[in-house]
Amino acid sequence: MKLVLVRHGQSELNLRNVFTGWLDPELSALGVKEAHAAGEALKAEGILFDTVHTSVLTRAIQTTYYTLNSLEQLYLPVHKHWRLNERHYGALQGLNKAETAAIHGDEQVHIWRRSYDVRPPKATGNTFDRRYEDLDIDHLLAGESLKDTLIRTMPYWEDHIAADLKEGKNVLIVAHGNSLRSLTKYLENISDEAIPDLEIATGEPIVYDVNDHLHITNKKILVKKTFE
Numbered sequence: 001m002k003l004v005l006v007r008h009g010q011s012e013l014n015l016r017n018v019f020t021g022w023l024d025p026e027l028s029a030l031g032v033k034e035a036h037a038a039g040e041a042l043k044a045e046g047i048l049f050d051t052v053h054t055s056v057l058t059r060a061i062q063t064t065y066y067t068l069n070s071l072e073q074l075y076l077p078v079h080k081h082w083r084l085n086e087r088h089y090g091a092l093q094g095l096n097k098a099e100t101a102a103i104h105g106d107e108q109v110h111i112w113r114r115s116y117d118v119r120p121p122k123a124t125g126n127t128f129d130r131r132y133e134d135l136d137i138d139h140l141l142a143g144e145s146l147k148d149t150l151i152r153t154m155p156y157w158e159d160h161i162a163a164d165l166k167e168g169k170n171v172l173i174v175a176h177g178n179s180l181r182s183l184t185k186y187l188e189n190i191s192d193e194a195i196p197d198l199e200i201a202t203g204e205p206i207v208y209d210v211n212d213h214l215h216i217t218n219k220k221i222l223v224k225k226t227f228e
């Protein structure tokens with residue numbers, strides 16, 4: 001089976017270098033191009049998907065449909081779930097990354113962005129909407145480490161994505177930098193020490209071949225062309 005991970009195209013907040021997390025920007029003009037290009041690259045690979053999973057955030061949903069459009073598989077079922085959302089960035093959400101580094105230092109910002117189990121500072125105020133009304137908001141307001149993100153992503157992996165693969169389906173997942181870093185940590189058995197070095201580019205499909213035991217037998221990154 002094929003398992004493909006795509007990080008959404010550049011968002012308006014990526015463009016402005018802002019901590020995003022569960023904030024809900026749209027794709028930038030470049031992000032739209034990246035999403036279409038991801039679909040074209042997957043089409044060139046000749047992959048026929050059976051099902052698609054994405055988050056409930058606009059940038060991932062827009063990427064899903066632009067990618068499927070260029071892939072000419074817009075007819076596929078698309079399943080959306082908050083468990084595939086970006087890592088919740090707590091009080092950092094909405095802050096500019098460079099300005100935050102100027103205040104707290106590059107090292108602290110790197111720890112917040114890339115460490116495995118350090119949480120961002122706790123957010124105050126409730127910015128959640130009806131998408132999240134069944135969730136434990138107090139927990140989420142604290143903000144998530146990558147480890148927290150992995151823990152909340154895993155039930156969706158087990159119940160839906162792994163279940164699809166076990167049925168022999170080819171699966172496309174369109175999600176976010178850190179929700180995909182957490183999933184990749186699990187899939188590739190990356191250590192806590194090595195995970196800070198893993199970066200996932202926007203709009204660049206990662207194509208895995210997966211066997212019946214759900215072990216990865218091959219990995220190929222469809223390197224994106226430059227638009228700017």
Ligand SMILES: O=C(O)[C@@H](CO)OP(=O)(O)O
Pocket residue numbers: 014018019020021022086089113177178
């Ligand atoms: O802002 C965010 O939510 C993420 C992804 O864009 O950023 P970072 O690379 O800092 O984890």
